[in-house]
Amino acid sequence: MIQxxxxxxxxxxxxxxxxxxxxxxxxxxxAVFGFGEVVTPTFEHAELFTxxxxxxxxDEMYVxxxxxxxxxxxxxxxxxxxVRFYVNEMSNFPKxxxxxxxxxxxxxxxPQSGRYREFFQLGAELIGTKNPESDAEVIALAxxxxxxxxxxxxxxxxxxxxxxKAMVNKEIGDxxxxxxxLHMIDKEDWDAMGEMFDARALPRQLFDxxxxxxxxxxxxxxxxxxxxxEATGYLQELFGVxxxxxxxxxxxxxxxxxxxxxxxxxxxxxxxxxxxxxKQIMGGGSYxxxxxxxxxxxxxxxxxxGIDRVVLALEAEREIAVPAxxxxxxxxxxxxxxxxxxxxxxxxxxxxLRADVDLMRRSMSKNLKYASSVNARYAVIVGKEEMxxxxxxxxxxxxxxxxxxxxxxxxxxxxxx
Amino acid sequence: MIQxxxxxxxxxxxxxxxxxxxxxxxxxxxAVFGFGEVVTPTFEHAELFTxxxxxxxxDEMYVxxxxxxxxxxxxxxxxxxxVRFYVNEMSNFPKxxxxxxxxxxxxxxxPQSGRYREFFQLGAELIGTKNPESDAEVIALAxxxxxxxxxxxxxxxxxxxxxxKAMVNKEIGDxxxxxxxLHMIDKEDWDAMGEMFDARALPRQLFDxxxxxxxxxxxxxxxxxxxxxEATGYLQELFGVxxxxxxxxxxxxxxxxxxxxxxxxxxxxxxxxxxxxxKQIMGGGSYxxxxxxxxxxxxxxxxxxGIDRVVLALEAEREIAVPAxxxxxxxxxxxxxxxxxxxxxxxxxxxxLRADVDLMRRSMSKNLKYASSVNARYAVIVGKEEMxxxxxxxxxxxxxxxxxxxxxxxxxxxxxx
Numbered sequence: 001m002i003q004x005x006x007x008x009x010x011x012x013x014x015x016x017x018x019x020x021x022x023x024x025x026x027x028x029x030x031a032v033f034g035f036g037e038v039v040t041p042t043f044e045h046a047e048l049f050t051x052x053x054x055x056x057x058x059d060e061m062y063v064x065x066x067x068x069x070x071x072x073x074x075x076x077x078x079x080x081x082x083v084r085f086y087v088n089e090m091s092n093f094p095k096x097x098x099x100x101x102x103x104x105x106x107x108x109x110x111p112q113s114g115r116y117r118e119f120f121q122l123g124a125e126l127i128g129t130k131n132p133e134s135d136a137e138v139i140a141l142a143x144x145x146x147x148x149x150x151x152x153x154x155x156x157x158x159x160x161x162x163x164x165k166a167m168v169n170k171e172i173g174d175x176x177x178x179x180x181x182l183h184m185i186d187k188e189d190w191d192a193m194g195e196m197f198d199a200r201a202l203p204r205q206l207f208d209x210x211x212x213x214x215x216x217x218x219x220x221x222x223x224x225x226x227x228x229x230e231a232t233g234y235l236q237e238l239f240g241v242x243x244x245x246x247x248x249x250x251x252x253x254x255x256x257x258x259x260x261x262x263x264x265x266x267x268x269x270x271x272x273x274x275x276x277x278x279k280q281i282m283g284g285g286s287y288x289x290x291x292x293x294x295x296x297x298x299x300x301x302x303x304x305x306g307i308d309r310v311v312l313a314l315e316a317e318r319e320i321a322v323p324a325x326x327x328x329x330x331x332x333x334x335x336x337x338x339x340x341x342x343x344x345x346x347x348x349x350x351x352x353l354r355a356d357v358d359l360m361r362r363s364m365s366k367n368l369k370y371a372s373s374v375n376a377r378y379a380v381i382v383g384k385e386e387m388x389x390x391x392x393x394x395x396x397x398x399x400x401x402x403x404x405x406x407x408x409x410x411x412x413x414x415x416x417x
Numbered sequence: 418m419i420q421x422x423x424x425x426x427x428x429x430x431x432x433x434x435x436x437x438x439x440x441x442x443x444x445x446x447x448a449v450f451g452f453g454e455v456v457t458p459t460f461e462h463a464e465l466f467t468x469x470x471x472x473x474x475x476d477e478m479y480v481x482x483x484x485x486x487x488x489x490x491x492x493x494x495x496x497x498x499x500v501r502f503y504v505n506e507m508s509n510f511p512k513x514x515x516x517x518x519x520x521x522x523x524x525x526x527x528p529q530s531g532r533y534r535e536f537f538q539l540g541a542e543l544i545g546t547k548n549p550e551s552d553a554e555v556i557a558l559a560x561x562x563x564x565x566x567x568x569x570x571x572x573x574x575x576x577x578x579x580x581x582k583a584m585v586n587k588e589i590g591d592x593x594x595x596x597x598x599l600h601m602i603d604k605e606d607w608d609a610m611g612e613m614f615d616a617r618a619l620p621r622q623l624f625d626x627x628x629x630x631x632x633x634x635x636x637x638x639x640x641x642x643x644x645x646x647e648a649t650g651y652l653q654e655l656f657g658v659x660x661x662x663x664x665x666x667x668x669x670x671x672x673x674x675x676x677x678x679x680x681x682x683x684x685x686x687x688x689x690x691x692x693x694x695x696k697q698i699m700g701g702g703s704y705x706x707x708x709x710x711x712x713x714x715x716x717x718x719x720x721x722x723g724i725d726r727v728v729l730a731l732e733a734e735r736e737i738a739v740p741a742x743x744x745x746x747x748x749x750x751x752x753x754x755x756x757x758x759x760x761x762x763x764x765x766x767x768x769x770l771r772a773d774v775d776l777m778r779r780s781m782s783k784n785l786k787y788a789s790s791v792n793a794r795y796a797v798i799v800g801k802e803e804m805x806x807x808x809x810x811x812x813x814x815x816x817x818x819x820x821x822x823x824x825x826x827x828x829x830x831x832x833x834x
Contacts, residue, residue: 001711002465002501004458005489010502013453013516020454032766034743034773036430037437041421041535042459042491042521043479048419062460064481067525072422074459084419085427094790096776099430104459108484118458126776133759134776144766244759246767294418325453342550342661349449349561350663356451359513359543359551373511 007110007117017322019120022311023102025148026122030100033141035124038099040081046073051292052080052262062106074106079302080289082125087295095128095298102307115278116308123284123304130286130299132234135266136241138301142282143247146270149310152317154281157217157253158238158268161260161285163231164213171206185210186260216254223252231265238266256285263287266301272313281309323354326376327414330357331367333383341382344392344407348380351411355380372397378414424527424534434739439728440519442565443539447517450558452541455516457498463490468709469497469679479523491523496719497706499542504712512545512715519724532695533725540701540721547703547716549651552683553658555718559699560664563687566727569734571698574634574670575655575685578677578702580648581630588623602627603677633671640669648682655683673702680704683718689730698726740771743793744831747774748784750800758799761809761824765797768828772797789814795831 004010011019030037046063053076062074075081078101090097102122109115122145126138139158146154164185172178181202184193190211197207216222220239223232235252242250256267267285275281284303291297314320328348332341341357348355356376358367364381371379381393386404394413395402405413421427428436447454463480470493479491492498495518507514519539526532539562543555556575563571581602589595598619601610607628614624633639637656640649652669659667673684684702692698701720708714731737745765749758758774765772773793775784781798788796798810803821811830812819822830 001504002462002468003505004498004501005460005462005483005487006485008458008460010458010498010506011456012502012507013455016454016456019456032769032771034746034771036742037433038430039428039433039436041425041427042523043422043425043535045419045422051419062481062483064479066422066479068423070422081421081427084421085429087418088420089427090429094787098773106459118460129777131776131778133755137774137776140763240756241759244756245763326451329451338550339661342658346557346662352449354449354451356515357554359548359554360546361548370511 005117009116009118013325014322017325018320019307019311021320021322022149022314023122023307025150026145026305026307026310027100027102029141029144029148030122030124033098033124033137033144035098035100035141038082038085038101039103040078040085040101041075042104043072043074044081044084046071048080048084048293049073049076052289053077054261060108062108075103076107077105077304078103078121078123079125079304080293082123082302083127083289083295083300084293086125086127086298087290087293091290091295091298096134097127098124099127100124120307121304122307123302125300125302127290127300128298130265130301132237133241135286135301136238136245138284138303139238139242139250139268140245140247142268142270142284142303142305145305146282146310149314150320151272151281151310151313153272153274154313155271155273156247156250156268157256157271158235158250158266159253159256160231160235160266161257161263162234162265163226163229163254164210164257165260166229166231167209167213168206171209172202177202181210182260185214185257188257214255214257216252218251220250220252234265258283259285262289264299268303270305272309272316274316275309275313278309281306281313324375324377325354326356326371326374327353328355328378328380328410329367329371329374329376330355330380330382331364331371332358333364333381335361337382337384337387340387344380344382344410347407348411353411353414368395380410422534426533426535430742431739434742435737436724436728438737438739439566439731440539440724442567443562443722443724443727444517444519446558446561446565447539447541450515450541450554450561452515452517452558455499455502455518456520457492457495457502457518459521460489460491461498461501463488465497465501465710466490466493469706470494471678477524477526479525492520493524494522494721495520495538495540496542496721497710499540499719500544500706500712500717501710503542503544503715504707504710508707508712508715513551514544515541516544517541537724538721539724540719542717542719544707544717545715547682547718549654550658552703552718553655553662555701555720556655556659556667556685557662557664559685559687559701559720559722562722563699563727566731567737568689568698568727568730570689570691571730572688572690573664573667573685574673574688575652575667575683576670576673577648577652577683578674578680579651579682580643580646580671581627581674582677583646583648584626584630585623588626589619594619598627599677602631602674605674631672631674633669635668637667637669651682676702679706681716685720687722689726689733691733692726692730695726698723698730741792741794742771743773743788743791744770745772745795745797745827746784746788746791746793747772747797747799748781748788749775750781750798752778754799754801754804757804761797761799761827764824765828770828770831785812797827
């Protein structure tokens with residue numbers, strides 16, 4: 001047997017019905033927020049991703065050379081592609097530009113729970129402005145996506161990278177050295193950072209201050225403990241807009257420091273605590289990226305939601321309810337009724353019901369067994385007498401209850417129940 | 418500037434709205450026919466595709482080696498993956514198994530009109546039976562997908578590979594030689610085939626007979642000219658079931674001979690004549706494939722629709738109508754009304770309207786210009802007086818007509834029009 005590649009998945013009909021339900025709900029949230037969908041290629045010039053994320057991303061990418069010997073990569077994320085698309089073709093569009101995407105991404109790492117080599121993301125980018133209300137708009141969309149998906153237990157944490165950046169730059173003075181410190185912060189390896197501070201004879205007091213800020217997690221009021229910086233005012237205003245949007249339970253988390261090179265101000269994450277170690281289901285923030293790809297600089301804010309993890313989180317709460325794959329399975333009692341049965345199934349389908357008919361010339365009992373095994377809601381049995389009266393027997397497959405109905409009324413009878 | 422890879426595409430919001438409309442209509446057709454969606458990985462072990470299509474497919478595939486030095490390929494088609502999935506995990510499911518997929522495929526060839534290096538297919542496989550009604554069911558689904566998408570001008574051609582196969586095997590007798598002849602037929606290079614017949618001293622009469630059959634295109638009655646074979650009776654019965662399904666205009670085309678190794682009986686294609694050289698929008702037929710992948714042999718019938726070509730064909734007929742991206746754009750007349758405006762947009766969104774609000778603190782006139790440039794249906798203007806009365810000014814962006822409505826009634830007023 002040929003197996004699927006390691007770390008990838010096959011999804012069957014029941015699983016897909018659940019995933020599409022979740023995806024559709026999130027898409028609808030994007031649409032009501034006025035975001036338009038974009039789709040970009042599954043592979044790109046590898047350079048696009050190394051420019052954004054640095055050379056180290058190569059180890060985690062599926063890279064290959066095309067016939068023109070150009071280095072291509074399966075996309076590890078989609079933001080870079082959307083910004084490339086923006087720079088190439090949309091930079092003259094009216095601002096702000098509100099774009100969302102749903103797509104598969106690829107990461108060449110060891111498969112483990114909640115991490116796959118091919119995974120699915122829904123993300124959004126708001127391009128062309130940066131202020132508390134545009135950042136709040138993006139956070140509100142992320143929250144509405146998760147809410148629409150049906151998840152109840154999740155935590156939204158909002159931070160601001162500008163606070164740390166400004167503080168480090170001010171305290172150290174030397175731009176190059178400040179850059180190195182920020183790089184250490186980005187790695188979040190506090191032990192190594194302590195050693196680096198000692199080696200470079202940087203003030204221990206600064207280290208403690210950085211650690212204290214990175215440790216600030218909780219209610220908005222925590223910000224009162226910080227020096228009144230531009231950034232704290234910014235976050236307070238942002239939380240004010242979120243309230244107007246009906247989002248009242250966000251937390252402050254100054255510990256979101258990943259991607260310091262990349263993010264410029266507000267950063268935010270959403271966790272589903274039930275998922276344990278892999279609990280982060282969304283990450284985002286404000287950034288500038290277009291100039292790296294040869295465009296004019298432009299402020300953007302965006303996020304990406306891990307669809308796989310949202311599905312896992314939902315299933316940890318309760319089963320995702322999806323309708324039966326079949327509303328009606330039409331069973332001719334004998335061969336003579338076969339043609340009549342095809343006419344009935346065609347009619348039910350034209351009326352929008354999910355309907356099927358015996359395609360294997362089976363006996364009545366085998367057909368009823370099949371209808372039961374595929375969880376059809378109703379069997380529509382066409383017998384000789386019924387056919388003469390233009391009627392059918394409608395059998396509720398759950399209760400076993402049967403009644404005769406006019407052939408013309410099957411759809412409305414099924415819809416009633 | 419970094420360009421997207423050659424032969425790939427970026428799709429913007431308007432284009433995507435059209436494509437999703439077409440895709441959704443086809444998905445819904447699959448659902449009412451009782452087909453369930455499956456999703457398989459974007460890349461597979463390359464062997465999967467060479468087993469199905471032969472080594473020559475390698476030249477057209479994106480192939481790469483993973484870190485375990487296994488040869489992987491971006492999928493050039495999805496049927497092989499669905500059958501692999503079936504063999505690995507679904508072979509014990511009740512039959513028939515009705516599966517459909519929507520996904521991207523990759524073909525490493527020179528880009529040209531209607532042919533892309535990344536392209537999109539919707540396909541279906543009915544696994545577990547083979548008789549006129551199950552083949553008719555699959556043809557009916559393909560036709561309903563195309564009809565649901567809105568295409569009006571298309572031609573369905575149905576053939577049967579068994580007729581040629583049986584004839585060649587019978588006339589030639591020698592199995593190996595018959596295989597070589599069939600291989601030539603598969604290539605459809607009649608000149609080369611003529612030479613081969615001369616070189617091997619095969620009867621010219623047989624060549625003429627093959628050419629005559631491959632040339633049979635037209636109404637069902639054409640079959641009366643053929644020797645009464647099992648296959649002609651099969652096709653007549655199949656066309657009878659199609660009629661019961663309301664599909665009356667299929668043609669016979671015995672010239673569909675591609676994939677002789679692969680298809681076992683009925684084959685069919687749909688063309689959109691307006692597309693010229695690249696007019697084929699769908700291809701399918703009945704096949705057996707599972708035993709190649711290590712499973713038990715099982716009859717299957719399936720098809721794949723080229724979504725890109727369906728979209729091109731639709732656009733050749735008329736513009737694909739999609740709703741405006743925004744129903745309402747909320748404009749605060751002054752800074753004081755900003756908060757009130759956020760509340761209004763949040764309300765409109767919760768009522769399911771596609772709504773947006775000024776996020777750039779622009780003047781009224783700039784906001785109205787923006788609303789117009791993004792084709793918003795209505796501007797919702799929030800002034801001081803209106804705010805006091807809990808009203809807004811609703812401006813129809815097309816007619817320019819304005820009227821005052823209660824803030825609570827905006828959604829219903831917009832829905833009315």
